[in-house]
Amino acid sequence: MTDTSEKLDYSKTLYLPQTEFPMRAGLPEKEPLAVARWQKMDLYRRLRETSAGREKFVLHDGPPYANGNIHIGHALNKVLKDVITRSFQMRGYDSNYVPGWDCHGLPIEWKIEEENYRAKGKAKPDLKEPAAMVAFRQECRAYAEKWIKVQGEEFQRLGVVGDFKNPYLTMSFHAESRIAGELLKFATSGQLYRGSKPVMWSVVERTALAEAEVEYQDYESDTIWVKFPVESAGDQDVAHGDVLDAHVVIWTTTPWTIPGNRAVNFSPRVSYGLYEVTAAENDFGPQPGEKLIFADALAEESEAKAKVKLNKLRGVSAEELGSLTLAHPFEGLGGGYEFPVPMLAGDHVTDDAGTGFVHTSPSHGREDFDAWMDAVAELEKRGIDTRLPFPVDDAGFYTKDAPGFGPDREGGAARVIDDNGKKGDANKVVIDELIERNALFARGRLKHSYPHSWRSKKPIIFRNTPQWFVYMDKELGDGTTLRSRALKAIDDTRFVPAAGQTRLRSMIEERPDWVLSRQRAWGVPIAVFADADGTVLLDEAVNQRILDAFEKEGADAWFAEGARERFLGSRANEPWTQVMDILDVWFDSGSTHTFTLEDRPDLKWPADVYLEGSDQHRGWFHSSLLESCGTRGRAPYDTVVTHGFTMDEEGRKMSKSLGNTVVPQDVIKQSGADILRLWVVTTDYWEDQRLGKNVLQTNIDAYRKLRNTIRWMLGTLAHDEGDVVPVKEMPELEQLMLHRLAELDEVVRTGYDAFEFKRVTRALLDFMVVELSAFYFDIRKDALYCDAPSSIRRKAAMQVVRHLFDRLVTWLAPMLPFTMEEAWLERYPQSESVHLEQFRDTPVDWKNDALAEKWRNIKQVRRVVTGALEIERAKKTIGSSLEAAPAVHIADAELRAALDGVDLAEISITSGISISDKPAPSGAFAIEDVKGVGVVFAPASGTKCARSWRYTDDVGSDPEFPDVSARDAEALHELRALGRL
Known part of the structure; x- marks a missing residue:
């Protein structure tokens, strides 16, 4: 041959x-081509066709706000959702993803005012005019449409596949009709009411805010200690006459709320005392001989604040405190403060700070309001007027209900906060008046966490104002309340991570009635008619006309010329007032399950999963839960998954001012979306990343x-x-x-x-x-x-x-x-x-678990062999492991038995190997955690095969291929026979 x-x-x-x-991915160039290919082949439609008839798996999309380019939080959120829907789709489900957008709300109004009016020097139209209102709303709609298109393209560039041709929008006519219909369900079931209570109010935005629209920031407040004179001790006048010339001292961080004071709260769990001032070193405030009542634990701190010396005269019991009636420190000012100020027991009072007494202004605080309302029946028996005042208007000015500080004040009404979110003069004029009346015990400043609007980033106030609410604790005819239904639904829901359940539960347990009304222009109106007392017109024919009009024309129909007469029809001559407030946008997003999950045949209700950031325990998870429990008795989801927020590499919050933001568009442009997605799926996303x-x-x-x-x-x-x-x-x-x-x-x-x-x-x-x-x-x-x-x-x-x-x-x-x-x-x-x-x-x-266990032992031996060869390679004794034929000493019988029938040389990638059951000689390579195995290096014998590079003794055994091993020669003969040589 x-x-x-x-x-x-x-x-x-x-x-x-x-x-x-x-090897080089080139993702930034290739990925857009893939997106274009998926769109051309209509991958979303093909997925629906191939999964028709399968069990549905639905992740309902929490709607991002249609305002601006997406940020890293959006990218994290959408990638997680896409991974979930794709993974269930590839495991036998019809996993349909329908993206959605939240389209209403104040940020868009602001943008329209800024871009279409202020920037052009044009005056904002009078929105009380129907035509102007409708035109302004159409500008808002166009703005949202622009950003929906931009964000949709950005989400698809991330690789997200969904029904982007037919997403759900809270501003679609159908959605607006359904949202209004959900509100009417609350009205019809008696859960909707108009009430007057303190709500979080943004002076800058001129609207009420929900808890989900508030964030807490550091804020420096004026703090004051105020003396309320004891006016009466009731039945104790004779027994404890020494308190009749005393003052109860309160502490507050909101001096501007003093005109709204109606009571002082104390705690039966706190120890109090009657103190006398023995010395004073101050420009204003208490003087020697004055008697003051404090919590004992706070007397020393209060003493220091006012630069006085106090001597305790005796203890004051809770029973005695409850019998006291105080006078308002502004009694006689403007003729408006001549009412008694009762002392009320309150669970919210502590002796952690202040004086142990809480100044109670029910028009300006949630706890104050609750304490006041809890005592209404008893107060009315005592002949006390329990009606709440309205001391501050929507622009932050004092009203006539704050005599001496409102319109009757020389120079005009004082203001709490101005249009730019800055402090007004209210605190100053109140403090000055207290000093003038010798009612100020001390003053100071305090930096603390204070609520701000998350949109304007400006501080808010609590303000008593008529608003529309949904009851949390009204019995609904089946022995449940909205709160009890929601708590049960939370117990029935799977939370990932599990801590989300506790967080949402605590929020529902503590939350007040749901404030639905907003004083805005762009949104779904509270489409009801009410009388002067707030009673809602419940007329099916009227309601149907409203819903039909919204379905055909959108919610703009509510604001059009002649809308009242159109909807009331034959009842137009009755004294019904058309409510012009806008629904809380959280009610919009909380209702999305109705016009997506229920109304789309390609989806199902309830959803399998809701997934959003952990802030949505007080946002979308929360509002969706309440809306669905109020109208359907259960949550619209079976599982809630939450993710954390994205920080920079040092764990700091990302901000433009710090220059530490990561822009998803930049990452995609530089590295590709798959790199960003890989980051998402390799993080502990439920925590901050x-x-x-x-x-x-x-x-x-x-x-x-x-x-x-x-x-x-x-x-x-x-x-x-x-x-x-x-x-x-x-x-x-x-x-x-x-x-x-x-x-x-x-x-x-x-x-x-x-x-x-x-x-x-x-x-x-x-x-x-x-x-x-x-x-x-x-x-x-x-x-x-x-x-x-x-x-x-x-x-x-x-x-x-x-x-x-x-x-x-x-x-x-x-x-x-x-x-x-x-x-x-x-x-x-x-x-x-x-x-x-x-x-x-x-x-x-x-x-094959037995085989896996056997190979765990084989790998242990192999690890010792490869470790020995690495040393020889580092010493340059060999260049390739095929140049070696080490001797392996295995004293461990179990390890030796595992090698039965296994070519350890092949597994170790050496040209040869010898195995001995004798103990390894001194100097043999060993690894401490692999007992009984030692390796002695030896070079491979034989000749190097020119084809496989292995050293064997049979190279040249086939004279036709004298420089290759027998194995390789056999392969060459087969290849020749097959015509492949």
Whole structure:
């Protein structure tokens, strides 16, 4: 036979990886092409077609606000939602994602005023005119439409797939009709009422605010200690006449609320005393001889504040305090403060700060209002007028209910807060008047946490004003209240993480009645008619006309010329007033389940999952819960998933002023959306996460390893001929890999079910980098590249790589949709999309725990061998592990038995190996945690095969291929017979 070895380029006889899947991802350039392809093929529609008839899984989208480009919080939120919907879609569900937008509200009004009027020097139209109101609302609608389009494109650039052609919008005519209809359900069931109570009020925005619209910031307040003179001790006048010339001292951080004072609260749990001033060093305030009542625990602190010396005369009991009636410190001013000021017991009073007495202004505080209302019946028996005053108007000015400070004041009414959110002169004029009347005990300043509007970032006030409310505790005819229904619904809901349940429950337990009305222009109106007493007209015909008009024309119909007569019809001559307040936008978003989940046939009610940031426990989760419980008796969701907020790498809140913001558009432009998505799914997203240059680089490095693993599989599968080897006929190493796939299948499915994406990605990344690239692929490269076409080992390995690819790529597709789509289409160019695939089922015969335990022992021995070779490589004794044939001493019988039938040289990637049961000699390499194994290095013997580079003793045994091993010569003969040489 003629020697043909010199004529052959052996590299061309190997099954080396061949793929056009590049190592360099180029995501910023490729991803937009993928988005365009998905849109052209209408991937969303194809998903619906292929999943028709399956069980539905619905994640209901919490609507972002249609105002400005998306930020990193939006990106985190939408990626998480996309991963969930895709993962359920690929596990046999019809997992339909319908994006939505919150379109109403003040921020858009502000933008229209700023851009369309102030910037152009134009006056804002008079919105009391119907035509002007409708035109202004249409400007707001157009503004929202612009940003919906922009945000929709940005979400799709993140890889999000959903019904972006037909999203839900709170400003669609159908939605506005349904929102109004939900409000009418509350009215019809008697849960809606008009009441007068203190609400959080933004002077800057001229509207009431809900708790969800408020954030707390540091704020410096004036603090004052005020003396209220004791006017009467009731039945105790004779027994305790020494208190009749005393003063009860209160402390407050809101001096401007003193004109609204109607009572002073104390606590029966606090110890109080009657004190006398013995010395004073102050410009104003108490003087020697004055008698004052304090909480004993706070007397010393109060003494220091007023620069006086106090001597305790005696204790004052709760019973005695309850019998006292005080005079208002402004008695005689403007003729408006001549009412008695009762002392009331209150659970909210403590002796932690102040004086142990709480100045109670029921028009300016929630706890004050509750304490006052709890005492109304008793106070009325005592002949006390319990009607609440309205001391401050919507612009922050004192009214006639604050005599001496309102319109009757020389120079005009004092103001609490101005249009820019700055302090007005109210505190000053009140303090000056207290000093003038010798009613001020002390004053100071305090920096503390104070509520601000989250939109304007300006401080708010509590202000008594007529508003529309929903009862939390009214019995609803079935023995439940809205509060009890909501609490039960929380107990019936799954929370991820579980702490969300406790948080939402505590909010519902403590929340006051729901304030629904807002003094705005852009939104769904409180579309009811009411009489002078606040009684709502309940007329089905009127209500139906309203809803029909909203369905056809939108909520603008409520503000159009002649709307009252149109809707009231024959009742137009009756004294019904058309309510012009706007609904709280949280009621809008809380009602989205009605016009999406209930009204769309491609969805279902209730939703399987709601997912939003943890702030939505007081926002969307909260309002959706109350709305649904009030109208349907249960929550509109089965599971609530929450995520935290994104901080910079040092754990600081991102802000433009600090220059530490991460803009998702910049990350996508520089690195690609899949890098951003990889960050999302590798974080503990339910906590606050960190993001910055270093964090992104960590994810880029991890992505590169993952991509290279996929690239190698694609290159290897270029030679796949689809051979199938029965599992039991495979080498143990292949059986081990199938077992690991079976284990991972459970981890992946369980992780996706639990919304624990970090658990899934960590398991897959570790598997790909540690068990595949550094172990299985490393070992099997020789067989896959060099074995003959007929080799069972090669066929089995190829079959396993096939299974690995199909499973890993589909498992990763929900998280890295761009990269996995690219890889899938490279492997299956005739396929439409990886996202139309399903996770592969795992055959039962893949699981083999006994084999896995055996290979855990084999890997222990291999670890010692490879450790010894690394030392020789570092010493440059060898360049490749194939140059070695070490002696392995295994004293441990269990480890030695595990190697039965296993080629340790093949597993260790050496050209030879010898195994001995004798103890390792002195100097042998060992690893402390692998007992009884020692390795002595020895170079490989024989000749290096020119094709496989292994050192063997049979190189040249085939005279036709004198420079290759017998195994490689056999492969060459087969390749020639197949015409591949």
